[in-house]
Each structure stands twice: as C-alpha cells, then as structure tokens.
Amino acid sequence: PINMLYFNGKEQIIYGKIPAMVVDRCGCS
Helix, strand or coil, X not given: CEEEEEEXXXXXXXXEEECHHHHHHCCXX
C-alpha cells in the first residue's frame, strides 16, 4: 500500500494507505 491524498466520491480530501491498484483509478470522476 502507499500513502497519498485523494478525493472520495463526496469531494472530501482523504489521506491514508490504499492498495497500489487504486492509484490507476484516481482522477476518474
């Protein structure tokens, strides 16, 4: 897993550990 900032579906900024495969989906909204 990696640490990063990202937005969830409700436009809330989240920071935490997520599986690397999730990174490929970032920016798709």
